[in-house]
Amino acid sequence: MSTERRVTSAAIRTRKGRPFPVITAYDAPFARCVEAAGIDVVIVGDSLGMVVLGHASTAPVDLVDMQRHAAAVARATKRMHLIVDMPFGSYETSGADAVAAAVSLVKLGGASSVKLEGGTRAASRIAAIVAAGIPVCAHIGVLPQTAGIDAGFRRRADRETLLADARAVEAAGAFAVVLEMVEARVAGEITAACSIPTIGIGSGLNCDAQVLVLHDVLGLYPEAPPFAKRYAELGRVATDALRAYADDVREAAFPPRSDANGRNVEGEGTYTIGGIA
Numbered sequence: 018m019s020t021e022r023r024v025t026s027a028a029i030r031t032r033k034g035r036p037f038p039v040i041t042a043y044d045a046p047f048a049r050c051v052e053a054a055g056i057d058v059v060i061v062g063d064s065l066g067m068v069v070l071g072h073a074s075t076a077p078v079d080l081v082d083m084q085r086h087a088a089a090v091a092r093a094t095k096r097m098h099l100i101v102d103m104p105f106g107s108y109e110t111s112g113a114d115a116v117a118a119a120v121s122l123v124k125l126g127g128a129s130s131v132k133l134e135g136g137t138r139a140a141s142r143i144a145a146i147v148a149a150g151i152p153v154c155a156h157i158g159v160l161p162q163t164a165g166i167d168a169g170f171r172r173r174a175d176r177e178t179l180l181a182d183a184r185a186v187e188a189a190g191a192f193a194v195v196l197e198m199v200e201a202r203v204a205g206e207i208t209a210a211c212s213i214p215t216i217g218i219g220s221g222l223n224c225d226a227q228v229l230v231l232h233d234v235l236g237l238y239p240e241a242p243p244f245a246k247r248y249a250e251l252g253r254v255a256t257d258a259l260r261a262y263a264d265d266v267r268e269a270a271f272p273p274r275s276d277a278n279g280r281n282v283e284g285e286g287t288y289t290i291g292g293i294a
């Protein structure tokens with residue numbers, strides 16, 4: 018068993034005022050890349066629905082999806098703090114339902130903390146989950162789970178409401194708050210008004226931290242939002258690699274021909290899966 022400790026929510030709180038990177042992750046291979054890159058705060062977001070599961074929105078994502086993908090990220094990493102999204106439908110009905118869902122994400126998903134959407138309207142749920150001993154990251158501004166009935170995906174600049182939302186989630190006990198698509202000037206005011214770190218996405222530079230969706234950063238999702246920055250084109254690299262493999266097979270260039278005695282020459286030795294050689 019690993020003795021390395023994960024970054025705690027208390028440690029993240031102390032980063033207020035010092036910019037730090039946050040990124041999403043949903044599976045073991047990319048979680049390993051994220052940890053190797055020195056990023057120690059990860060959101061297992063319900064953006065999973067679009068960028069990994071192929072849904073059109075986050076709405077179909079359920080608790081089992083979140084538990085399974087969070088657990089994969091947890092198994093592959095040692096130090097990073099795992100903020101796991103509570104999916105739509107898992108916390109709206111009652112405080113008791115919200116606590117039960119959050120507990121399941123800790124027990125089955127290895128969550129270090131959970132995240133849920135909503136400001137003033139979500140404050141009682143945040144307080145209930147925190148009282149149960151689970152740290153909560155809040156999420157205000159554009160709320161993808163309910164964008165259809167809220168303000169949609171337009172940048173938010175309604176200063177009074179957003180400031181009230183930020184104050185409500187801080188008072189409810191959140192250790193950090195995601196600001197999604199908030200006008201930079203208002204995001205700066207919220208950041209100055211709150212003692213907890215703000216984690217911006219599409220909200221300008223005046224936040225304590227920044228988060229982006231992994232697949233947008235790596236060029237693996239064709240419908241990335243306009244504020245996302247692509248740092249690589251892994252979709253193109255993967256397609257080129259797969260085309261080269263397909264060409265090799267069609268041209269009988271892979272695997273290599275056996276030797277004169279009919280023995281395989283494509284790599285010697287055994288390999289191990291699950292400890293079985």
Ligand code: KIV
Pocket residue numbers: 041060061062063064065102195218228229230
């Ligand atoms: O679902 C998600 O990926 C998120 C982050 C981008 C903040 O909520």
